[in-house]
Amino acid sequence: MNNNRRKFLRRMAIGTGALAAGLPSIASITGTSDEQMEHSSLFEKQGQRFNMCGYAAPKIETVRVGVAGLGMRGSDAVERLSYIDGLEITALCDKYPDRVTASQKTLEKMKRPKAKEYSGEEGWKALCESNDIDLVYTPTPWHLHTPIAVHAMKNGKHAATEVPAGKTMDELWELVETSEKTKKHCMMLENCCYDFFELLTLNMARQGMFGEIVHTEGAYIHDLTKDWLFNKKAYADMWRLKENIGQNGNLYPTHGLGPIAQCMNINRGDKFDHLVSMSTGDFTMNRMVKELAAKDDFFKEYVDRPFRGNMNTTLIRTNKGKTVMVQHDVSTIRPYSRIHLVSGTKGVAQKWPGPARIAFGHSWVKQDEFKQLEEKYSPPIVKHIGAIAKEVGGHGGMDFIMDWRLIDCLRNGLPLDQDVYDAAAWSCLFPLSQRSVAKKSKTMDIPDFTRGAWKTNRPVSLSLDGGASTKVRDIKPDLKM
Numbered sequence: 032m033n034n035n036r037r038k039f040l041r042r043m044a045i046g047t048g049a050l051a052a053g054l055p056s057i058a059s060i061t062g063t064s065d066e067q068m069e070h071s072s073l074f075e076k077q078g079q080r081f082n083m084c085g086y087a088a089p090k091i092e093t094v095r096v097g098v099a100g101l102g103m104r105g106s107d108a109v110e111r112l113s114y115i116d117g118l119e120i121t122a123l124c125d126k127y128p129d130r131v132t133a134s135q136k137t138l139e140k141m142k143r144p145k146a147k148e149y150s151g152e153e154g155w156k157a158l159c160e161s162n163d164i165d166l167v168y169t170p171t172p173w174h175l176h177t178p179i180a181v182h183a184m185k186n187g188k189h190a191a192t193e194v195p196a197g198k199t200m201d202e203l204w205e206l207v208e209t210s211e212k213t214k215k216h217c218m219m220l221e222n223c224c225y226d227f228f229e230l231l232t233l234n235m236a237r238q239g240m241f242g243e244i245v246h247t248e249g250a251y252i253h254d255l256t257k258d259w260l261f262n263k264k265a266y267a268d269m270w271r272l273k274e275n276i277g278q279n280g281n282l283y284p285t286h287g288l289g290p291i292a293q294c295m296n297i298n299r300g301d302k303f304d305h306l307v308s309m310s311t312g313d314f315t316m317n318r319m320v321k322e323l324a325a326k327d328d329f330f331k332e333y334v335d336r337p338f339r340g341n342m343n344t345t346l347i348r349t350n351k352g353k354t355v356m357v358q359h360d361v362s363t364i365r366p367y368s369r370i371h372l373v374s375g376t377k378g379v380a381q382k383w384p385g386p387a388r389i390a391f392g393h394s395w396v397k398q399d400e401f402k403q404l405e406e407k408y409s410p411p412i413v414k415h416i417g418a419i420a421k422e423v424g425g426h427g428g429m430d431f432i433m434d435w436r437l438i439d440c441l442r443n444g445l446p447l448d449q450d451v452y453d454a455a456a457w458s459c460l461f462p463l464s465q466r467s468v469a470k471k472s473k474t475m476d477i478p479d480f481t482r483g484a485w486k487t488n489r490p491v492s493l494s495l496d497g498g499a500s501t502k503v504r505d506i507k508p509d510l511k512m
Contacts, residue, residue, distance in 0.1 A: 067200040067462070074204045075478045080211035083450045084298065084481065084488040088189070088216060090444035097122035097164040097188075099155040099179055100171030101130040102267060104193060108170055109134045111431050113141035114423055116502040117442050124149035124158045127267070141506055159183045166191060166441065170220070172270045177202040184215040191218045191437060194285045195461050196454035200478075203455040207480050210451040218437060218447050219454035221289040222425070223369060225432040227413060228387045229290035232373050232380040234410040234493055235389075236294040242377030244295050249287025250358040250370035250383070256319055260361070263329065272333070279310050279339045280464030281359040285457040287369050288357050289449075294373050295353060298452045299488040303355075303477040306347045306460070308467035310340030315362045338362075345464045347477070357460060410493040412436060419503050439501040448491050455480040 096118060098109055105125070112120060120143060123131050128150040135145055149158045155175070159167055159182040167183035169176060169192040177197040180190035190210075196219040197203040210217040223229060236244060259265045260272045274282060295301055316338040324330040341362050347355040358370065368384040378391040388395040389404060396404070409417070416435055420428035440447050456477070463475045479485065 068466075071200045071204060071478050074208070075480075075482060077482070079482045079484060080208070081214060082481075082484050082488070083210050083214070083216070084452060084484060085446045086214065086216075086450070087444050087446050088214070088441070091165050091441050092117065094118050094438050094441050095121045095163055095165045096168055097124065097158045097161070097166070098134070098168045098170070099124040099149075099158055100169055100175070100193075101125040101127075101134045102170070103265075104170035106130065106134055106137065107425060107430070108168060108434070109137050110141060111423060111425050111434050112168070112438075113138065113143050114431070114504050114506065115435055115438050116504055118438050119144070120146050121163050122147045122149060122158050122161060124154045126150065126152060126154070155179050156182060159186045159188060164188055166437075168220075169193060172267075173198055173274060174270075177206060180217055181205055181209050184209045184213045184217060187213070187215070189216040189218075189441065191216075191220055192454070193220050195219070195283065195458035197458050197461075199462050200459065203459055203480070207451050207455055216441075216447050217451040217454060218449045219285065219289075219457065220433060221285050221449060221453075221457065222429045222433045223286045223371075224289045224293060224449065225412075225436065226290070226427070226429040227409070227417065228380075228382050229371055230410050230413055231387075231405060231408055232371070233290065233294050233491075235380065235404070235408045236373060236375070237490065237493060238408065240378055240408070241373060241375030241380065244353060244373060244375045246354045246356075246372075246374045247291035247295060248356045248358075248370045248372035249284075249289075249291045250360075250368055251283050251286045252358060252360045252365055252368040252370070252384075254364055254367075255361040256315065260316075261319060261323060261330070275316065275339050275361070276333075276336045277339075278465055279337075279343075280308055280462075280466075280468050281343045281345050281357060281460045282339065283359055283361070284345070284357050284460035284464070287371070288355070288457050288460065289453070290371055291355060291373060292453070292457060293491055295349065295355075296490050297349070298450075298456055298481050298485045299490045300485065301349045301351045301353065302479055302481070302485045303456055304348050304350045305474050305476050306345055306463060306467060307472050307474050308343060308345040308460075308464035309472045310343040310468045312340055313338040313362070314341055316341075340468075343464060343468070345460055345467075411495045411499075412493070415495060415499055416503070423503070435501060435503070439498045442501055443498040445498050446492070452480045452485075 123134050123146045125131050131148045131150055166189045169179045176192045180192045183190040206217050320330050320333045324334050342360040345357045366384040370383050372381045380389045420431040423431040425431045467475045
């Protein structure tokens with residue numbers, strides 16, 4: 032290891048410790064500083080330690096899972112995971128002990144053994160260090176995603192983390208370095224890659240139905256203000272609202288970006304090259320918090336804070352000259368939309384905010400032809416587990432498909448559908464969009480987290496070859512097996 036790398040890792044270790052201690056000041060986590068960009072450039076030039084793309088870790092017959100974070104996403108994950116055979120939930124952790132207790136009751140309902148309990152600000156550290164876990168599954172607030180994943184990998188566990196995988200360039204490179212060094216998987220839990228239409232379009236793109244992909248669009252447009260951001264009973268300690276203060280860019284890029292990146296074979300034949308980003312002003316959040324503060328003193332501390340702009344639009348150009356548009360808006364009144372659009376030289380697919388549609392000319396195909404395409408091109412995973420997933424649930428079934436696929440790959444020693452390079456490339460819009468916005472939409476280079484391996488990495492496999500051996504437990508009376 033050269034001296035520059037050693038010094039950088041020492042600085043990162045100090046920074047991760049600061050993150051683990053609690054939610055840091057907004058200014059310290061934006062990841063847009065010149066210093067972090069210099070770090071990124073340094074790491075990109077170093078060369079890979081080991082290529083995690085396509086890596087098949089040794090088989091794990093029974094995957095022992097520790098779930099760190101038992102809020103809205105985590106508590107649901109405990110129940111979903113409990114349906115999967117070849118899996119044991121051996122540990123539960125949350126800052127708040129009552130959430131651990133609630134998830135223990137879920138395990139009991141699902142006829143699962145009681146798990147070890149961890150709680151407190153740093154309970155996740157002890158969980159990661161325990162000797163009875165193979166996979167640490169992390170649905171915590173964003174600032175803990177990287178610290179927990181890194182600690183898990185350093186302690187011999189695979190890591191699965193909610194989105195985004197990291198918030199700063201330093202964090203994203205730390206994930207890459209740690210995964211390569213330990214040869215432990217680091218998968219970002221991007222569930223939208225497993226939605227039914229996204230899987231359909233991925234297979235159609237792979238089969239050449241759209242021709243050469245030219246342009247794609249993705250988004251996360253979801254009004255969270257009334258029911259979530261400003262709801263005292265929603266996110267613990269108002270953490271999600273706080274994330275929207277002082278960080279002006281695309282804070283949640285991966286739901287829209289992940290599926291289209293897979294359609295474009297990003298990191299596997301092409302790569303993101305550069306981006307520009309622009310945000311509107313804030314026209315709703317400060318006004319809303321003033322109205323709330325007039326009735327409730329709790330909200331007074333949030334009045335006149337620098338809320339992020341309502342709509343952020345980021346444009347990306349790939350190395351091969353293709354373009355991507357990604358949008359983010361959680362604070363204006365609009366229908367929910369992830370804008371999944373894949374446009375090529377022979378056809379186009381689009382969903383959100385309207386229904387799923389496909390065209391090979393000037394008009395969308397009629398419903399009967401769409402159904403035929405759906406039947407023909409839905410990939411094997413949908414035909415194998417899709418019906419069960421819809422009954423188990425989780426955003427219409429995509430959450431369960433994701434969980435089942437992750438466990439099936441680990442049990443059968445298969446490469447994961449998403450690797451640490453995907454986690455980093457999709458998440459880096461978080462800091463880079465902020466940097467571009469702050470510099471009047473200046474162009475930002477997107478680092479090559481694969482460090483050249485994208486030229487030979489193979490696309491994500493859509494077959495179930497070597498796997499699909501993992502069963503689903505018939506535990507729920509109304510679950511049709």
